[in-house]
Amino acid sequence: MQEVALALSANPALTLATGVVAGALLVLVSQWLRARTRPSTNALQGLFTKESLGEEMDKAADRRSFAGRSGAVLRARVDHLPQVGQLWGLETRSAAIAQVAQVMRAGVRSEDAVKTVSDDPDTLEIHTGDVSEVEAGAIARRLLDTLAQMPMPGMAPGMRVSASFGVAARQPGESEEEARQRAEVALAAAQAAGEDSVMTAGEWEEIKLLPAPEPSPAKDSKAA
Numbered sequence: 701m702q703e704v705a706l707a708l709s710a711n712p713a714l715t716l717a718t719g720v721v722a723g724a725l726l727v728l729v730s731q732w733l734r735a736r737t738r739p740s741t742n743a744l745q746g747l748f749t750k751e752s753l754g755e756e757m758d759k760a761a762d763r764r765s766f767a768g769r770s771g772a773v774l775r776a777r778v779d780h781l782p783q784v785g786q787l788w789g790l791e792t793r794s795a796a797i798a799q800v801a802q803v804m805r806a807g808v809r810s811e812d813a814v815k816t817v818s819d820d821p822d823t824l825e826i827h828t829g830d831v832s833e834v835e836a837g838a839i840a841r842r843l844l845d846t847l848a849q850m851p852m853p854g855m856a857p858g859m860r861v862s863a864s865f866g867v868a869a870r871q872p873g874e875s876e877e878e879a880r881q882r883a884e885v886a887l888a889a890a891q892a893a894g895e896d897s898v899m900t901a902g903e904w905e906e907i908k909l910l911p912a913p914e915p916s917p918a919k920d921s922k923a924a
Contacts, residue, residue, distance in 0.1 A: 771829035772836035772869040773883040776800055776843075779862040779895045781822055792854035796861045799850060800824060807843045823887075825880070833869035833900050840865035840898045848896070864890040868901035 778784065778796045785793035801824050805814045808826055817823040828836060844863065852861045866887025870879045882901040889907070890899035 771827065771831050772833055772867055773879045774826040774828065774836055774840050775817070775866045775880070775883040775887045776804065776824045776826075776840070776863050777822055777887060777891065779864055779891065784861075788854050792852070795854055796852060797822065797824070799852065799861055800847060800863050803843055803847045803850070807846060808839065823884075825883075831869075833867060833902050836867045836869060837865075837898055837900045837903075840867055844896050844898065862895040864893075864895070864897040864899075866890050866899055866901070 778800055781793065781796070784796050801814065801816070804824060804826055808814060808828060811829065813827040815825055817825050826839075828839065831839070844865070847861060847863060850860065852859060855861075864887060866883045866885065866889070868879050868882035868886060870876075886899045886901045886904050889904045890897040893899065
């Protein structure tokens, strides 16, 4: 047992993997215990399968990668993605998402997590630790600069893929889902602002606090 503990302490990746498996199994055991109390004869069906274990391991890895970190969530989507598919085909549409993912993975640290959002495969997400919201916004802009220099196979010459980012730094006491939701709101605002846009949650919250614009004189004169 002591040898196992020494091996885990010497290998952080092994420690993380062990924790992920243990966390996934704990969730499945909890589900199994709850299922035993249900009246349905099929209550246990589907538990402890390879698919269910894999799904819970993904969720556990998600929680461990985010838990306790003071970093930020960056969410990205290809601009005008439906039009990309309509004009250039589904293969080019998928390639556009893959190109943005490639730029994101190459442009962040090895310990930062880059993934596709499980409930929205068109959205990509970065979890980066120990950075402020301003720094995370600068990372997003740097990634867009890199993306702007890359040609896109399948599109007409001179055309390229553009994307927008929403950024939210994790606040003290905030859950991972709350940070993701704020990043998603910022991403929607970024895409509404145009192509190649980056919006931080802080910037969006400041915009919402601005007073409504004064009516233009032209509109006032027409109303009179």
